[in-house]
Amino acid sequence: MNIQQDMTALLQQLSDTGYMTGGTLVVGCSTSEVRGRKIGTSGSGDVARNLYTEFLRFRERTGMSLAFQCCEHLNRALVVERETAERCRGRIVAAVPVPKAGGAMAAHAYREMEDPVLIESMEAEAGVDIGETMIGMHLKHVAVPLRLEQTSVGEARARAARTRPPMIGGPRAEYE
DSSP: OOHHHHHHHHHHHHHHTSOOSSSEEEEEEOHHHHTTSOTTSSOOHHHHHHHHHHHHHHHHHHOOEEEEEOOGGGTTOEEEEHHHHHHTTOOEESOOOBTTBBOHHHHHHHHHSSSEEEESOOOBSEEEEESSOOOGGGBOSEEEEEOOSOOEETTEEEEEEEEEOOOOSSTTOOOO
16 A cells, blocks of 8 residues: 555546646545544554645645645634635634644644644635545535545545536526
8 A cells, every 4th residue: 555656646636637726625634544444543643744745746736725624523624824714714713733633634734834724614616535534514515526536545535526606597407
């Protein structure tokens, strides 16, 4: 199992969809699941560090902002750069994620970002969910699954989505 290789492939395929052209990518990632363990039981700073490096490369390639979702112990709040919080009008909350309350990935992102803050929620343009962390609450209203060939990172299942404006009307619509 090569976690870094899986992550590189997943993010390259995500970039190749053509939808990653701006806005924010929400990242939900259980490093426990990546390691083949139950979510929330054995987070890994080493795994988080390696994956974070790949997310930075993705950000450089696409220009998308990154938002790292915390675990349920911090109500799935998001770690973002302050400028992202301001742009999306995110409500800043007073907490600092740590591995046991926030998760290894969010804690690592918080330590590495230039000016990190924690926000309650957002409506992002895209997301990647590694280990079934349930990121849907942070995506814009109409989420569309992206069918990528890379469906795992390590032992964790990986899924991605983009969003689109709601389609009102059209050839399938009925009004009476």
